[in-house]
Amino acid sequence: MKVFLCESIHPKALELLKTRAEIVSDWNDLSEVEAIINRNLKLPREVLEKAPKLKVIAVHGTGSDGMDLEYCKEHGVTILYVPFQNADSVAELIITFALALLRKIPLADRLVISGENTVNAPPTLFGNELRGKTLGLVGVGDIAKRTAKIAINGFGCKVIGYGPHFTDEQAAELGITRCESVEEVMKNADIISPGVHLTDCTANLINKDMLALCKPSAILVNTSRGGVVNEADLCEALKNGTIAAAASDVYVSEPPTLDNPLVGLPNFLATPHLGANTDEALERVGTTMVKEIFTVLDGGKAEYTYI
Helix, strand or coil: CEEECCCCCCHHHHHHHHCCCEEECCHHHHHHCCEEEECCCCECHHHHCCCCCCCEEEECCCCCCCECHHHHHHCCCEEECCCCCCHHHHHHHHHHHHHHHHCCHHHHHHHHHHCCCCCCCCHHHCCCCCCCCEEEEECCCHHHHHHHHHHHHHHCCEEEEECCCCCHHHHHHHCCEECCCHHHHHHHCCEEEECCCCCCCCCCCECHHHHHCCCCCCEEEECCCHHHECHHHHHHHHHHCCCCEEEECCCCCCCCCCCCCCCCCCCEEECCCCCCCCHHHHHHHHHHHHHHHHHHHCCCCCCCECC
């Protein structure tokens, strides 16, 4: 079997893949491949049409944006994904972002490096504790649930959340207070964490109107997809004090560069889509994904599929 791979995967996953597959990495050779591994690729119809033998697209993690789903339906191409395996890593990053922004760690680092700071514990670096704060979840999937567990058990946080299919029973089991709307989360949370897939319904979900509902002390942490947050509106909100700070691991255009007006703001923390970029998560996701590719190409059915 020939599998297209032009992005990095965990060495153990790569080793497993090589036991049965020939790896193709040249876009000009798509006509020969039966499977494509997709971490951050864009796969529109015009690209997929160059792969007539294609049987499966394997998403390294979750998310179906950037792929032509209709083409795959028409041509019987399975799109498989690997949920749950990277949830711990992303949840830990969300908490890391919250702690870093509350304690103004990025700003402190910049002041030390610049040589501007000349005293210990200057007033500009007064921070806040995470303990006792309210974490607001917009979307309550697996990553959000694990984030909630860390926040509740580790820091004594109150957690509120909204999801269209999130029930009172689920909320009670998790120790989360269920909200009736996204707006309710935005109004009451100290730390806001969107955790939704990017769709027509969620594009620009966090926009100027939503940000205007927030407490001035609120912090936004985005590890979902870049297009879920309107970056221009967020930039304005950070500049005019509508919210206190924000961190993002995802962007409309990735990786982030200095061309993005958010990058470099004193109250913004940027990372280049590394939420699941831990050795543990990459091994779990990668090896599971490769096994699922083998299952589909052997005529079986993957456990989790979009198509």
